[in-house]
Amino acid sequence: MNDTKEVTLGKLAVTIGIVRNIPYDVVAAAISMHKSGDWGSALGEEDKRLNDDALENGERILSAYTIPCSPDGKIWIITEADRSVTTVLLPSEY
Numbered sequence: 001m002n003d004t005k006e007v008t009l010g011k012l013a014v015t016i017g018i019v020r021n022i023p024y025d026v027v028a029a030a031i032s033m034h035k036s037g038d039w040g041s042a043l044g045e046e047d048k049r050l051n052d053d054a055l056e057n058g059e060r061i062l063s064a065y066t067i068p069c070s071p072d073g074k075i076w077i078i079t080e081a082d083r084s085v086t087t088v089l090l091p092s093e094y
Helices: 016-021 024-035 045-057
Strands: 011-014 061-066 074-079 085-089
Touching: 016 085, 024 061, 024 074, 024 085, 045 061
Parallel strands: 011 085
Antiparallel strands: 061 074, 074 085
16 A cells, blocks of 8 residues: 555546446545555555556556455456546456
């Protein structure tokens, strides 16, 4: 987890799978964690390190959160490298 920096989110987008399956408060909490550098328990240590590096070098950031009500068991949040948009989606929608 990165304690000193926040992710610039840009515009927020959510997929239809998120809208249909995941309660708003769950999505909002996951976005807040992503923004603060908490990459989620459903992401491996190497990917978490790559996300920390991406804060410095301007690459894409992917967070993964275990969400029991998700048809996939988790949700992903992806912030594009240029920080123009952040998308919340089900892994099966990727």
